Amino acid sequence: MGVAAAIVGVAECGLGVTGRSSLDLLSEAALAALADAGISPRHIDGLATSGWLPKFGATSVAEHLGIRPRWFASSMEGGGTFEQLVGDAAAAIDAGYAETVLVCYGSNQRSAAARSLSSAIEEPSAPFTAYDLPFAPLLPISMYALAAQRHMYEHGTTPEQLAAVAVAASQWARLNPAAYRHGRGETTIEDVLASPMVSSPLHRADCCLITDGAAAVVITSAERARDLRQRSVGILGGGSASTHRSLAQAPTDITAGAAISSAAALRQARLRPSEIDILEIYDSFTITVLLSLEGLGFCAPGESGPMAAEGALGPGGRRPINTNGGGLAHGHPGMYGLFLIVEAVRQLRSEAGARQVSPARTALCHGTGGYLNTHATVVLGTAS
Amino acid sequence: MLIPPGWDHRQLLIQRCASCGHHQYYPRPICLACDSSDLALVEATGFGRIYSFTVVHRSVNPRFEAPYTVALVDLEEGPRLLTQVVDDQPGLARCDAPVRLAWLEREADLPLPVFTLIREGVPPESAVE
Numbered sequence: 214m215g216v217a218a219a220i221v222g223v224a225e226c227g228l229g230v231t232g233r234s235s236l237d238l239l240s241e242a243a244l245a246a247l248a249d250a251g252i253s254p255r256h257i258d259g260l261a262t263s264g265w266l267p268k269f270g271a272t273s274v275a276e277h278l279g280i281r282p283r284w285f286a287s288s289m290e291g292g293g294t295f296e297q298l299v300g301d302a303a304a305a306i307d308a309g310y311a312e313t314v315l316v317c318y319g320s321n322q323r324s325a326a327a328r329s330l331s332s333a334i335e336e337p338s339a340p341f342t343a344y345d346l347p348f349a350p351l352l353p354i355s356m357y358a359l360a361a362q363r364h365m366y367e368h369g370t371t372p373e374q375l376a377a378v379a380v381a382a383s384q385w386a387r388l389n390p391a392a393y394r395h396g397r398g399e400t401t402i403e404d405v406l407a408s409p410m411v412s413s414p415l416h417r418a419d420c421c422l423i424t425d426g427a428a429a430v431v432i433t434s435a436e437r438a439r440d441l442r443q444r445s446v447g448i449l450g451g452g453s454a455s456t457h458r459s460l461a462q463a464p465t466d467i468t469a470g471a472a473i474s475s476a477a478a479l480r481q482a483r484l485r486p487s488e489i490d491i492l493e494i495y496d497s498f499t500i501t502v503l504l505s506l507e508g509l510g511f512c513a514p515g516e517s518g519p520m521a522a523e524g525a526l527g528p529g530g531r532r533p534i535n536t537n538g539g540g541l542a543h544g545h546p547g548m549y550g551l552f553l554i555v556e557a558v559r560q561l562r563s564e565a566g567a568r569q570v571s572p573a574r575t576a577l578c579h580g581t582g583g584y585l586n587t588h589a590t591v592v593l594g595t596a597s
Numbered sequence: 598m599l600i601p602p603g604w605d606h607r608q609l610l611i612q613r614c615a616s617c618g619h620h621q622y623y624p625r626p627i628c629l630a631c632d633s634s635d636l637a638l639v640e641a642t643g644f645g646r647i648y649s650f651t652v653v654h655r656s657v658n659p660r661f662e663a664p665y666t667v668a669l670v671d672l673e674e675g676p677r678l679l680t681q682v683v684d685d686q687p688g689l690a691r692c693d694a695p696v697r698l699a700w701l702e703r704e705a706d707l708p709l710p711v712f713t714l715i716r717e718g719v720p721p722e723s724a725v726e
Contacts, residue, residue, distance in 0.1 A: 343599040344623050345679045347709055349658035350651075350667045358651035359669055366649070366692035412667075413652040461669055461679045 217307035219438035219445035220299075220593065222250025222431035223555045228393050228544030231425045232324050235265045236277060238427035239319025243278060246429035251442040252313060257431075259284040259311030261298040264320055264548045274317065284311035291582020292495045293453065293474075295550030296589035300451025300478075302432045312434060319427035320546035345459050351412050354420060354498065356460045356584035358412040360467055361500035365414065367515070370503065372414055374518030376405035378499035379418050379541050381527035386538030388528060388568035393424055394542040405499075419499040421539075426546030428555050446561045446593050449484070449575075452477025453589040460584045470588035471508025475579060478590035484575060486510045489592075491560045491576035492532065493553035496539040501581055502526070506534075509579055509590075528568070536560060536568050550580035554591060561595050602638055604707045607700045610638040611676050622676035643698030645672040645712065650682060650690045660703065666690055670712050683711045690714065 224245030227238040239262070247254055260282040262274045270287035274280075284305045288294055295318065302314040335342050350356060364370045383400035386392035394400075400418065408418035438445035454473035457463045466472075479485065486509065494505045503517035511532060512520050525532045537543045537556040544552070557576035559565045565573075576593040602624065603610035611622040616633035627634050650668040653661075666682040668690065682690045683701060696712035703709060 337598040340599060340623050343601055347707075348667055348679055348681050348711075349653070349661045349665070350679065351653055351655060351657060355651050355653060355667050359649040359667070362651055363649040363692060410652075410654050412654065415651075459679065461677045 216435050216447040216449060218303035218432050219435050219447045220430050220432050220554070220558050221438050221441045221443055221445050222246040222248070222252065223429070223558045224249055225391070225426065225428040225552055225555050227319070228391065228424050228426040228546070230323050231321060233321060233425070235319045235321045236274075237319070238321060238425060239265065239274065239317050239429070240277060242319060242427035242429040243315060243317040246317070246431050247315070249443060250431040252431060252433075254278050254280055257313050257315045258282055259302060259305055259314030261286040261302055261314065261316045262318060263287055263289045263294045263298065264318055280315070282311065284314065290455070290587040292497060292548060292550055293580030293582040293587045293589035294548060295554065296451070296578055296580040296591045297453050299430065299432065299448065299551075299554055299591050300453070300589065303448040303451060306432065306434050312437065314432045315429060316432065316551065317427070317429035318548060318551045320548065321425045322547045323424045341459050345461070353584055354415055355412040357498045357500050358415045359460060360504065360585060361414050361498075363467075364500065364503065368518065369515070370518035372406055373402050374522045375414070375419055375499040375503065376402040377521035377524075378496070378502045378526065379405050381521065381524070381530070382496065382535060382539045382541035382543075384527040385536050385568055386542035388566075389537050389543060392538040392543040393422055394538060400542075415498060415500065421497050421541050421545040421549070424544040424546055426544045426552070428551040430551065430554055430558070444562050444595065446558045446595055448591065449594045450478040450481030450592040451590065452481070453587070455587050457586045458583065463585065467585055468504050468508025468514075470586065471505050471579060471581065471590075472510065474588040474590040475509045475577065478577070478592045482575075482592040482594065484592060486577075489575050489577045490573050491536070491557050491570060492534045493536070493557050493576065493578045494534055495549060495553065495579060495581045496535055496541050497545075497549070497581065499541070501585075502534070504585065505579055505581060509577070533570050536565065536570055550589070553578040553580065554593070557593055561593060600707070603640070604710065607708055609641040609643060609698055609710045611641050611672065611674060612636045613639045620672075620674040620676055622672070622678055641672050641674055641698070645670045645696055647682065647690060647692055647694045647696055647712075648677055649692055652687070668712065670696055678710075681709070681711045682714065684714045686714065689716075
């Protein structure tokens with residue numbers, strides 16, 4: 214693919230309890246990302262978004278911002294959607310469908326108290342509604358809990374090892390003034406295990422936060438990026454995978470989707486996992502991180518628990534991840550995928566301050582959606 | 598509205614492919630193993646093993662008071678389904694534990710296929726309340 218497209222502007226905002234509308238938050242992030250890029254909304258000819266509206270999402274956001282795109286997308290396939298959309302935007306620019314794309318998101322789920330443990334679109338004709346919902350799993354946590362319980366059975370993973378993922382997240386949040394849990398001190402393993410059990414083996418502290426939040430990135434051609442104010446970050450590769458919808462239909466290797474999407478992205482980027490400096494992994498739950506580390510090839514199956522327990526994932530660790538505190542400690546407005554990319558760009562631009570990882574030349578962002586069924590990976594890099 | 602076949606008659610029906618013998622659940626238009634459309638519904642034996650389970654500690658559905666156990670069960674024919682383990686000793690649920698089918702009656706609604714733990718020397722129940 215070569216490096217056809219680059220990220221030239223990023224922004225995030227509202228990671229807390231704002232009392233504002235989703236559109237309002239999204240607009241603020243979008244305009245801030247455009248200002249970061251030094252580009253006017255009038256020069257945006259591509260737009261991608263997800264999560265605010267079930268239909269006409271891209272059209273509605275475009276109208277609000279005065280954009281008339283000739284390429285647009287509003288897919289909704291869960292937590293990996295924004296990694297997919299960023300990869301799709303790069304491909305669209307490469308194919309000539311657009312020159313400059315705005316990818317944006319906003320949600321006020323915390324203020325609107327919108328997320329319920331049993332939230333699911335109950336489409337009466339969907340197999341998931343008829344075959345799974347009647348058994349009252351908490352959604353999505355019970356599905357991730359089932360995956361965690363099996364991982365414990367197959368590999369001996371312990372609740373303490375799961376908790377270590379949350380501990381690492383809190384350590385990064387201490388270094389990030391924008392993190393929702395910044396200033397709340399470090400979470401301990403005991404804190405996690407003492408938090409209420411929600412769906413065994415997952416405690417409340419094994420779960421990501423529920424906050425408002427918005428993020429946006431501006432992507433343009435590599436050629437145009439050279440003329441802009443920020444150090445651009447190239448989109449080196451992308452990939453995605455869908456393996457199931459209901460967890461009962463998942464492949465034997467529950468991490469298979471992550472392996473497929475990351476292999477495609479790394480192959481395009483011509484990089485190996487060992488050459489990735491910055492790793493941002495969707496952390497809807499602690500178990501999501503452990504499964505992703507294995508699926509993405511950063512450790513062997515069953516080794517992710519010990520890796521977390523040894524402190525590898527936190528500041529100073531040998532495999533730092535989620536350097537802003539992640540969904541567990543930075544914020545989580547419902548669809549967190551775009552925030553992985555914003556943080557990766559900040560690291561690659563060397564503007565991460567106290568949480569800067571060095572070297573920061575390459576980044577892999579991986580989003581996991583649904584019940585471990587949709588995966589999307591984006592690999593980013595600076596010109597060396 | 599999609600209605601799982603057989604539940605109204607307390608039958609757990611799974612598909613069997615006449616071409617290759619593969620069993621699958623839920624019913625599909627083709628065999629997922631060999632693409633054949635020569636599929637028929639057969640009644641599962643009802644025996645299986647717990648693939649995984651989770652004890653739910655929050656009541657969000659008025660029919661089920663927490664704690665209750667949601668599980669993935671592998672039928673001995675092969676297919677896996679999401680279900681519940683309903684047992685007077687649910688705390689004994691374990692990955693790989695043998696289970697058998699039972700039916701959970703629901704007022705003004707289809708009965709649900711659930712599973713009870715198989716314990717040595719305990720006569721099986723055909724239905725749970």
